Amino acid sequence: MGRPMQNVTNRRWLLAAYPDGMPSPDDWAFDTQPVPDPGPGQILVKAQWLSVDPYMRGRMSPGANYTKGVGLGEVMAGGGVGEVVASNHPAWKIGDIAESMSFGWQEWSVLAPDVFGPAGVNKIDAKLAPIESSLSWLGMPGVTAYFGLLDVGRPRPGETVVVSAASGAVGQLVGQIAKLAGCRAVAIAGDDAKLAWCRDIGFDAAINYKTAAELAAAVKAACPQGVDVFFDNTAGPVHDAVMKNLSIGARVVICGRVALAANFGKPDVGERFMGQLIVTRASMHGFLVFDWWHRRSEALKRLAAWQREGKIRFKEDVLDGIERMPEAFLRLLHGKNFGKQIVRIG
Amino acid sequence: MGRPMQNVTNRRWLLAAYPDGMPSPDDWAFDTQPVPDPGPGQILVKAQWLSVDPYMRGRMSPGANYTKGVGLGEVMAGGGVGEVVASNHPAWKIGDIAESMSFGWQEWSVLAPDVFGPAGVNKIDAKLAPIESSLSWLGMPGVTAYFGLLDVGRPRPGETVVVSAASGAVGQLVGQIAKLAGCRAVAIAGDDAKLAWCRDIGFDAAINYKTAAELAAAVKAACPQGVDVFFDNTAGPVHDAVMKNLSIGARVVICGRVALAANFGKPDVGERFMGQLIVTRASMHGFLVFDWWHRRSEALKRLAAWQREGKIRFKEDVLDGIERMPEAFLRLLHGKNFGKQIVRIG
Numbered sequence: 001m002g003r004p005m006q007n008v009t010n011r012r013w014l015l016a017a018y019p020d021g022m023p024s025p026d027d028w029a030f031d032t033q034p035v036p037d038p039g040p041g042q043i044l045v046k047a048q049w050l051s052v053d054p055y056m057r058g059r060m061s062p063g064a065n066y067t068k069g070v071g072l073g074e075v076m077a078g079g080g081v082g083e084v085v086a087s088n089h090p091a092w093k094i095g096d097i098a099e100s101m102s103f104g105w106q107e108w109s110v111l112a113p114d115v116f117g118p119a120g121v122n123k124i125d126a127k128l129a130p131i132e133s134s135l136s137w138l139g140m141p142g143v144t145a146y147f148g149l150l151d152v153g154r155p156r157p158g159e160t161v162v163v164s165a166a167s168g169a170v171g172q173l174v175g176q177i178a179k180l181a182g183c184r185a186v187a188i189a190g191d192d193a194k195l196a197w198c199r200d201i202g203f204d205a206a207i208n209y210k211t212a213a214e215l216a217a218a219v220k221a222a223c224p225q226g227v228d229v230f231f232d233n234t235a236g237p238v239h240d241a242v243m244k245n246l247s248i249g250a251r252v253v254i255c256g257r258v259a260l261a262a263n264f265g266k267p268d269v270g271e272r273f274m275g276q277l278i279v280t281r282a283s284m285h286g287f288l289v290f291d292w293w294h295r296r297s298e299a300l301k302r303l304a305a306w307q308r309e310g311k312i313r314f315k316e317d318v319l320d321g322i323e324r325m326p327e328a329f330l331r332l333l334h335g336k337n338f339g340k341q342i343v344r345i346g
Numbered sequence: 347m348g349r350p351m352q353n354v355t356n357r358r359w360l361l362a363a364y365p366d367g368m369p370s371p372d373d374w375a376f377d378t379q380p381v382p383d384p385g386p387g388q389i390l391v392k393a394q395w396l397s398v399d400p401y402m403r404g405r406m407s408p409g410a411n412y413t414k415g416v417g418l419g420e421v422m423a424g425g426g427v428g429e430v431v432a433s434n435h436p437a438w439k440i441g442d443i444a445e446s447m448s449f450g451w452q453e454w455s456v457l458a459p460d461v462f463g464p465a466g467v468n469k470i471d472a473k474l475a476p477i478e479s480s481l482s483w484l485g486m487p488g489v490t491a492y493f494g495l496l497d498v499g500r501p502r503p504g505e506t507v508v509v510s511a512a513s514g515a516v517g518q519l520v521g522q523i524a525k526l527a528g529c530r531a532v533a534i535a536g537d538d539a540k541l542a543w544c545r546d547i548g549f550d551a552a553i554n555y556k557t558a559a560e561l562a563a564a565v566k567a568a569c570p571q572g573v574d575v576f577f578d579n580t581a582g583p584v585h586d587a588v589m590k591n592l593s594i595g596a597r598v599v600i601c602g603r604v605a606l607a608a609n610f611g612k613p614d615v616g617e618r619f620m621g622q623l624i625v626t627r628a629s630m631h632g633f634l635v636f637d638w639w640h641r642r643s644e645a646l647k648r649l650a651a652w653q654r655e656g657k658i659r660f661k662e663d664v665l666d667g668i669e670r671m672p673e674a675f676l677r678l679l680h681g682k683n684f685g686k687q688i689v690r691i692g
Contacts, residue, residue, distance in 0.1 A: 066625045235620040257620045268620060271613045274581040274603045277632030279412045284630040286623030 005035035005044065005085065005108065011322050012106030015070045018062055022262040022333065025326045027060065028076055028105075035108045037086075043121070044086040045098045045109050047345040050322070051079040051135040052329040053169070054233075054258045061265060066288055075104035076325070081124060081134045082109075082345070089113050097124040099134040105325045107345055118290045128304060136169055136340040137314040138303055140289060144255065145173035146299035147292040149231055150181070152253045152285045157182030159228035160247070162219065164238045165258060166203065167194035167315070169340035173303075174231045175203045176312045183229070186222050188238050190335055197338070201313050215241035226250070226280075234259040235268065243273045250282035261333040315339030320346070351381035351390065351431065351454065357668050358452030361416045364408055368608040368679065371672045373406065374422055374451075381454045383432075389467070390432040391444045391455050393691040396668070397425040397481040398675040399515070400579075400604045407611060412634055421450035422671070427470060427480050428455075428691070435459050443470040445480040451671045453691055464636045474650060482515055482686040483653065483660040484646055486635060490601065491519035492645035493638040495577055496527070498599045498631045503528030505574035506593070508565065510584045511604060512549065513540035513661070515686035519649075520577045521549045522658045529575070532568050534584050536681055543684070547659050561587035572596070572626075580605040581614065589619045596628040607679040661685030666692070 009032050016029040038044040058065040059077045070077050080103030084096040092098070092113055100121040103109045113121040124134045136142065148170070155161055161178035165171045166187030178185040179202045187198035187206040195206035205222040212218035219227065219241050226247030232239050236259030243252070260268055276282065292299075306312045317337040319328045322345055332341045355378045362375040384390040404411040405423045416423050426449030430442040438444070438459055446467040449455045459467040470480045482488065494516070501507055507524035511517045512533030524531040525548045533544035533552040541552035551568040558564035565573065565587050572593030578585050582605030592598070606614055622628065638645075652658045663683040665674045668691055678687045 235618070239620070254620055254623045257624070260620070267617045269615065269617055271615055272581070272618060274585070274600055274606070274614060274632075277600045277630060278603070278634060279632070281632045281634050281637055283632065284623060286620075286625070286627045286629065288624060288627050291627055 008035045010035045010106055010108040013076045013325050014073055015060060015076050019060055021264060023060060023330065028326050036110050038088050038110050041089050041114055042110050042112050043084050043089050043092045043098060045082045045111055046085050047080045047082040047103060047107050047109065049081050049132040049135055050103065050105060050325065050343045050345055052332050052341050054256050054332060056329060057261055057264055057333065075106055078105050079103050079135055079140065081131050097126050097131050099124050099139065101140065107322055118293050132342055135342055136316060137173055138300055141169035141340060142173055142303045143292065143296050143299045144289040145170045145177060146303060147289060148253050148255050148287050149174050149177050152287050153229040153231055153251050155181045155183045155229045160184045160186060160223045160225060161229040161231065162186045162188065162223065162227045162242050163231045164188045165233035166198050167338060168233060170255065171233055172201060172314060176201055180311060194338055197315060209238050216244045219245045231255060236260055240271055243276055246276055246280045246282045248280050250280055252282060252284040254284055254286045258333065317341045318344055320344045354381045356381045356452055356454040359422045359671050360419055361406060361422050365406055367610060369406060369676065374672050382456050384434050384456050387435050387460055388456050388458050389430050389435050389438045389444060391428045391457055392431050393426045393428040393449060393453050393455065395427050395478040395481055396449065396451060396671065396689045396691055398678050398687050400602050400678060402675060403607055403610055403679065421452055424451050425449050425481055425486065427477050443472050443477050445470050445485065447486065453668055464639050478688055481688055482662060483519055484649055487515035487686060488519055488649045489638065489642050489645045490635040491516045491523060492649060493635060494599050494601050494633050495520050495523050498633050499575040499577055499597050501527045501529045501575045506530045506532060506569045506571060507575040507577065508532045508534065508569065508573045508588055509577045510534045511579035512544050513684060514579060516601065517579055518547060518660060519658065522547055526657060540684055543661060555584050562590045565591045577601060582606055586617055589622055592622055592626045592628045594626050596626055598628060598630040600630055600632045604679065663687045664690055666690045
């Protein structure tokens with residue numbers, strides 16, 4: 001096979017600096033390179049959609065987090081989905097749709113389908129759902145919500161499930177799955193329009209953490225029997241308010257901490273809740289979806305069925321163009337997105 | 347039945363004040379009353395040993411903790427063991443040995459054997475072990491160590507178990523049970539003599555949190571593979587140092603928070619560890635032994651067998667006389683006891 005795209009330009013974003021606290025647009029550098037060739041066993045994919053997700057903040061640091069950081073001058077890490085334009089792999093043909101968390105912030109990506117696990121490549125059935133769904137409700141955020149709530153949070157019918165960043169990619173699914181599990185679902189977010197959407201998709205109550213006079217009291221009012229499952233996407237003051245309202249035997253799923261983005265890498269100082277944990281016999285569980293990656297297809301099958309039956313709905317927030325990747329990511333870190341933030345590459 | 351002890355005095359301690367932070371001797375008032383008569387279905391017991399335990403700090407507050415506080419002017423709550431001197435209950439006869447957490451800080455106590463659960467009365471076999479063991483390794487602290495470590499901490503052979511307040515009533519048992527479970531056990535305490543005892547009973551390493559130059563580094567040095575199970579009896583700075591050294595999948599058992607005694611009821615402000623929990627997928631579990639009370643005999647049977655076989659040893663710290671109950675309890679809160687603190691009433 002020759003060089004299929006040898007005169008085409010690959011536009012991409014390189015990591016230019018390790019930010020101290022909240023990232024800024026200067027932390028990435030726009031770059032153009034010839035489209036690379038796929039090596040043996042590899043495929044070349046043209047991005048149609050790229051994802052931004054909170055975990056990317058962790059990759060913008062030199063140390064190891066749960067996986068190693070992006071090197072300076074390397075393509076910024078991120079997932080994407082697009083069409084195969086060249087293949088040196090027997091199971092992949094031109095025109096197939098490939099989704100991968102190894103895509104990077106770039107228009108063209110060389111991927112290795114034989115990699116097993118989160119860095120691998122998934123073949124997407126475009127007839128099942130719009131292909132960008134593979135970055136949201138039918139992909140990593142969906143799998144996160146599914147196993148984080150059901151396997152870690154272990155909700156029982158009649159229990160109260162509280163979700164922070166409730167209109168986000170993971171949060172809106174957690175609320176809807178909680179309802180399907182027979183629970184009461186309570187949304188926390190920082191914007192009334194987001195909370196109206198949460199009510200619209202089935203959350204029973206909604207709390208605006210920015211306008212509530214006293215947040216712990218607002219949680220108590222919304223959860224008179226206490227909080228049985230707290231699915232925490234944010235950490236910070238919302239976490240604190242919910243921790244004061246746990247029921248006996250409550251489960252707290254620590255999924256994200258986007259509220260701490262401005263202080264990434266620095267100690268998070270505030271109130272601890274040892275007493276509450278003992279008195280309520282509650283548990284807090286750090287959760288990383290990749291521990292469930294071998295059961296990914298189980299979640300996707302169920303999510304697809306629910307969506308087909310009209311039982312879950314999902315809101316995306318779309319920007320256009322590779323140029324806007326930093327902007328899209330910073331919208332997310334600042335809570336300005338409304339629904340799952342994705343970028344259409346075209 | 348008449349009034350068996352009508353001319354005998356019952357010396358006792360009443361709760362006189364709800365302390366703000368660390369209790370002081372003035373928070374109790376010494377009192378004498380005639381020995382009470384047992385009512386229908388009740389027994390009268392003469393204390394031989396009384397216990398002091400960290401949980402009692404929680405009872406010295408007006409609000410509900412996991413159980414309601416002691417009222418002002420009421421007998422201070424606490425467990426004890428002694429001989430039945432009068433019985434209106436068919437299953438109990440004079441001379442039987444009764445242990446109960448409902449004893450109170452007093453020489454004579456009327457108990458109701460038909461109460462089910464933690465407030466009930468247990469008949470003690472004096473041939474099995476010295477009767478004061480029913481307040482320590484063969485009683486509530488033993489059951490705490492047993493289920494807290496094995497059911498909540500879930501140690502696997504080869505794992506590293508770190509124990510705070512390691513020479514205390516619960517800690518010394520946790521370390522020895524961890525060894526029996528095939529683990530490496532690491533003791534943390536604030537006194538070299540206590541740590542020497544911990545090494546003597548089988549702990550593999552020992553850290554003095556008062557003299558370690560940098561505590562988190564000392565934990566890292568003692569646990570090069572990370573901490574798999576952290577049995578936390580103290581909260582505070584020891585907790586913080588261990589949390590920075592969790593292994594992937596670590597379990598943290600939040601059993602006590604005696605290090606916070608001086609700030610009881612006030613917010614515990616310090617570093618939180620959301621990032622560590624996510625990166626390590628660790629879990630923190632608030633633990634209260636009474637949730638395992640229905641399986642109490644299972645733990646006691648096993649502990650008795652281990653002790654008989656010479657596999658566990660236990661150190662007690664004994665004071666003499668009902669007069670010394672406040673002193674004994676304050677020794678405990680200040681970490682001045684060496685082993686399980688009990689008081690011989692005679």
